[in-house]
Amino acid sequence: MLRRFRLEEPETVAEASELLSRFGESAKVYAGGTELLLAMKEGLVHYERLINIKQLKSLRQIKSDNGAISIGALCTHNELETSPVIRQTLPALHMLERNVANVRVRQAGTLGGNLCFAEPHADPGTLLMALGATMVADNAAGRREFSAEEFFVDAYETSLRDDELLSEIRIPVPGAHFRSAYLKFGYLERPSVGVAVAFNSNGGGLSDVRIAVGCAGPSPRRVREAEALLDGKSREEAERSLAQAGQVAGSASQAISDLHGSQDYKEHIVGVLLKRAFHGAFS
């Protein structure tokens, strides 16, 4: 059962930041509530105040802006799933959002909430890393931008400062030769392993290869050593290196043995998904 809490309703991002600063650890930002309220109902966490940011309309836009797709942190998974801009420009993200959790979570849960809660078995962070996303955080003093890699610190931990609000996620608009895919596997409610791959392929070879692994370990990770095995190679050469890249990515995933599978098993699945995602990106 939910214990009593006070609901704060700021009208601007600056007000929300000021409330976070004033109430510190006794307050938490409330967006979709799909993770937060469950944890509160279970009694795992308690906050005296929830800062309801749902009415901050400026954080609920999806638009093409200055070479990037700008996604407001309050956009729900359903809004991303059904957005024509996302479907046409970032098909891998569109597919990911179509398959996040279940329809009830997709209706209420927000992308920003998903990222900020940093639950280890969440999907979006992994793909955002591969897509080279930039996170935008605001507080009363101003705005800070940092990469998705810098955003994730550990299980349930991000690099957001205490008074910062994740306001926007910016993804570079892909060029004509850009390809990407995200695949996940699991047999419980949440995925055991997620793998994202992205690269440019203009016929002369692969460039700007990005590989990220999530769900297996405490937080999503970009695996540069695996990227280096594919970067600059022709498609055929890269295919021959996929097994090795998969092994490297599996080892780098920091897979944890748990109910979702043993460490060895997850590392193996990383390799399988990397191969499939690579081929999927071309289809």
Add this chain to the structure above:
Amino acid sequence: MQFQKEVEIRAPRGRVWDFIWDVDRFIACVPGCKEARTIEAGKKYAATMVEKVGPFKVEFPTTIEVLEREELSHIKAQASGADNKIGSRMKIDLDVHLRESNGNTALGFVATVDILGKLAALGHGIIKRKADQVLDEFAQAVKRRLEEDS
């Protein structure tokens, strides 16, 4: 969950042994441990363990009982506590071994940690990783403290 750690300390075994029984100095090496006190010297102690994973905080008022003690070489102890706020319990069975190693001391311990209750919702893997981190930090802090003092 079982954990095994060993750390070699540049200090004679007698000093390491004395350090273990100096509650205030020893407790300072246990990450998240506060308010330690002696209930019965050499047998029973109390402490509060505070740990955090992201937004999840637990606070276990803990009782530590020394079950066996073999001078300079072995201690068997059990720690147990409950966080009633989040409905979780913790039990740790601890075996500590000391042996001489080229004038230094090898301090080894085997800890069997059981966490029960709602905290388990965080997932076995996350809890195991956190416990492993805590034990590593503890072993390194003991080593550092003793070697700094010598």
